[in-house]
Amino acid sequence: RILQVSSRVNSTRYPSSSFSSSSVSTVKLFINGKFVESGSDKWIDIHNPATNEVIGRVPQTTKAEMDAAIASCKHTFPAWADTSVLSRQQVLLRYQQLIKENLKEIAKLITLEQGKTLADAEGDVFRGLQVVEHACSVTSLLLGETMPSITKDMDIYSYRLPLGVCAGIAPFNFPAMIPLWMFPMAMVCGNTFLMKPSERVPGATMLLAKLFQDSGAPDGTLNIIHGQHEAVNYICDHPDIKAISFVGSNQAGEYIFERGSRHGKRVQANMGAKNHGVVMPDANKENTLNQLVGAAFGAAGQRCMALSTAILVGEAKKWLPELVERAKNLRVNAGDQPGADLGPLITPQAKERVCNLIDSGTREGASILLDGRKIKVKGYENGNFVGPTIISNVKPNMTCYKEEIFGPVLVVLETDTLDEAIKIVNDNPYGNGTAIFTTNGATARKYSHLVDVGQVGVNVPIPVPLPMFSFTGSRASFRGDTNFYGKQVTLSLKKIFSLRNFLNIFRSKDSAKKALPAA
């Protein structure tokens, strides 16, 4: 089917512009403004996680194709960097409109490939859309700084200038939001971009690329390659790539951070998590239990900000049976089925890994209060489903506590005091997000100040910042010193100009070149 971008996309499966229309669709590359079929002889199957049927194939991009993509980014960079910031802003303004018009279609593609419910998939696109909207405020974000009379007859100006070719490597769990954390902000600042989506869920990125092109982004500003390790190594090593945005697991992230940094690139890496929700006995019980259930099991726990660990303090321990009752009421089904609260895990291997971690809890002395391992979903018997699972009596030395589970599993610890809870949170290697549930302002303040975690919610279970702030993380959840979106994103400061006896700063470029001292 033909993609109708100016009105609405009508396809419910792969649109033909960026995918072939053979019996099993193949995902195309996007090189220099064209969606092209890869000549690779190595392909990876894409499965629908609710059925495990093969729904498409994605190529392991060849070296020659990756070279072509980089050459396109590099060739386009000078003209794009020189395009006025207002023109770049206009592209993004059109882009946010097209994403809004096509939000439901992008969401359907996410549910097909990733498995999450349609409501969660729409949220995935919506959170990415907010970053695109934020990118539209580039005219304020890119303002530099000046200080007159820094010494006699001398002023200093700093400009925020684009770096060049940047690249993004994305995970499977937010197929729209995370690519949209990456390329729109980099590109509105004047960089060109090479994107490598997750090989398990490339569809949303392809559709977003088509919409970006239809927003007026010039050919070559955005290029897309596919694959796994070879593509990642290529990005880490290529001298023309100046910066890498990575989101994903620690195993990949540490490697990419180290290898990319070794090649002199600026690397931002947001990685794994073990997010704690601390429940104080003075919390609003009704609200807290509902929030815990949603944050632990929503999106089948495949969120980096999932609240996967509860610490019940003092009398709050008594709320455990009610927590279990609420979790039992969640409906597990294919993501496109009405009423589904959570869908399947991404692969059979992910399901096996999650079940093994639940098994480890039993072996190591924890209690399984709610067990989702044996769940059967009618009509989807081959899907990768795990039902909501609650493990109690968990101790910090247990495997199910130490590992990021990334499934619909809540591990529960108990303490007598807030101080003990804070110690547990700070002793855990990860520091992505956390929440405290309390009605006491002093308790909330103490917790938020003492925990070493990037994003802290007070009675807010998934404290993901809106894009005018930055997404962050601490300790093992984060490498690098730059953040996604927010003001941080424009910290691409390359040059500071010191100007002496230089009055007419609004010169044309040529005359300014003559007058500027060497930077």
Ligand code: NAD
């Ligand atoms: P992943 O690390 O397996 O994959 C991420 C990307 O890295 C993919 O594009 C993949 O092709 C590539 N990759 C995978 N293994 C690699 C390797 N060994 N060498 C080089 N490249 C490799 O992650 P995932 O399973 O797709 O995503 C889930 C993980 O992402 C979880 O750990 C989750 O917490 C994390 N995550 C973190 C954030 C955050 O902001 N902190 C957000 C979303 C997801």
